Amino acid sequence: MNGPTPxxxxxxxGQPRDDRRLSLRALVxxxxxxxxxxxxxxxxxxxxxxDGLEFVAEKLxxxxxxxxxxxxxxxxxxxxxxxxxxxxxxxxxxxxxGIVVVGLVAFGLMRLLARHGTRSRDLxxxx
Amino acid sequence: MHVPDGFLDAxxxxxxxVVAAAGVALALRRARADLDDRxxxxxxxxxxxxxxxxxxxxxxxAGTSGHLIGGALAAVLVGPxxxxxxxxxxxxxxxxLFADGGLTALGANVALMGLVGVWVGWxxxxxxxAVLPGRLASVxxxxxxxGALSVPAAALTFVGLYxxxxxxxxxxxxxxxxxxxxxxxxxxxxxxxxxxxxxxLVRTRPDLVHGARGLVGAEDVLEIRxxxxx
Numbered sequence: 001m002n003g004p005t006p007x008x009x010x011x012x013x014g015q016p017r018d019d020r021r022l023s024l025r026a027l028v029x030x031x032x033x034x035x036x037x038x039x040x041x042x043x044x045x046x047x048x049x050x051d052g053l054e055f056v057a058e059k060l061x062x063x064x065x066x067x068x069x070x071x072x073x074x075x076x077x078x079x080x081x082x083x084x085x086x087x088x089x090x091x092x093x094x095x096x097x098g099i100v101v102v103g104l105v106a107f108g109l110m111r112l113l114a115r116h117g118t119r120s121r122d123l124x125x126x127x
Numbered sequence: 128m129h130v131p132d133g134f135l136d137a138x139x140x141x142x143x144x145v146v147a148a149a150g151v152a153l154a155l156r157r158a159r160a161d162l163d164d165r166x167x168x169x170x171x172x173x174x175x176x177x178x179x180x181x182x183x184x185x186x187x188x189a190g191t192s193g194h195l196i197g198g199a200l201a202a203v204l205v206g207p208x209x210x211x212x213x214x215x216x217x218x219x220x221x222x223x224l225f226a227d228g229g230l231t232a233l234g235a236n237v238a239l240m241g242l243v244g245v246w247v248g249w250x251x252x253x254x255x256x257a258v259l260p261g262r263l264a265s266v267x268x269x270x271x272x273x274g275a276l277s278v279p280a281a282a283l284t285f286v287g288l289y290x291x292x293x294x295x296x297x298x299x300x301x302x303x304x305x306x307x308x309x310x311x312x313x314x315x316x317x318x319x320x321x322x323x324x325x326x327x328l329v330r331t332r333p334d335l336v337h338g339a340r341g342l343v344g345a346e347d348v349l350e351i352r353x354x355x356x357x
Contacts, residue, residue, distance in 0.1 A: 031175075043182045046183045065134055068132075069226040079182065102217055113155070
């Protein structure tokens with residue numbers, strides 16, 4: 001299908017459509033902003049009802065089998081900041097910390113693996 | 128969907144942990160082929176998005192709620208191997224930092240969300256894409272179907288684990304019915320979120336979407352031809 005036609009290398013050649021395209025950096029930054037809004041703000045309005053598994057466990061009578069989490073006393077246990085009254089703000093702050101930690105680990109890990117992997121950049125996905 | 132400590136006995140937890148560890152080890156090897164300077168940042172973003180999305184519980188029916196698992200979503204965006212790693216990072220941070228999901232159940236949670244959620248989601252996506260027309264617009268729809276079915280699949284896998292090593296004796300039939308039914312409903316939410324997010328990515332940067340490979344190339348050729356005509 002692709003034949004000898006040179007496929008676009010990731011939108012860095014200044015061709016008409018590429019100019020209109022969101023750059024990777026802009027995409028990642030926009031995505032991270034959405035994530036901060038979700039975890040930092042919208043989480044305050046998340047449903048506090050038990051989730052599917054908890055609900056079924058309560059209904060069928062094995063919820064009591066759940067043991068205390070070994071880290072229940074940790075500073076961010078249950079998505080709240082230790083010492084703060086349970087509130088949307090506390091949940092939101094915990095969420096933002098979570099984003100930073102997940103982000104550091106995930107971006108770091110993926111970069112590390114990419115560096116040691118096959119360097120396929122600038123090549124179009126092969127068909 | 129986060130299994131707490133105590134639901135599964137020690138041998139089952141251990142065995143599930145071994146399976147999860149093997150899956151993650153394999154993913155660490157295989158993910159490299161899918162990661163480069165372009166896809167690695169997207170993979171990081173996907174993990175962060177799954178974490179954020181999992182914080183947003185949405186109400187489902189009488190007195191319960193559900194949240195995104197994100198396995199199918201991640202698999203379609205960055206490929207299933209990288210998705211397994213993304214979900215594993217999320218589930219591990221949730222257990223270690225937020226006491227969400229038991230420590231002894233970490234293997235079970237990685238297996239349910241990072242293996243079953245991702246791979247069932249990916250397999251259903253591939254099937255749906257094969258059935259749907261070969262257009263970019265089919266990608267978010269196929270992803271949504273994968274997302275929707277991945278949730279009851281993970282729930283029923285939990286039932287299987289519970290049948291082997293559950294803490295309290297529960298009639299298996301009622302557990303299958305309750306877990307399957309509620310998570311089928313939650314799966315609708317999963318499908319909708321997957322549709323929206325994959326749809327947004329397919330519209331803005333289809334070239335970055337793993338599950339759209341093979342479709343972007345065809346449109347590129349068309350576009351190049353149009354340009355040649357001009």
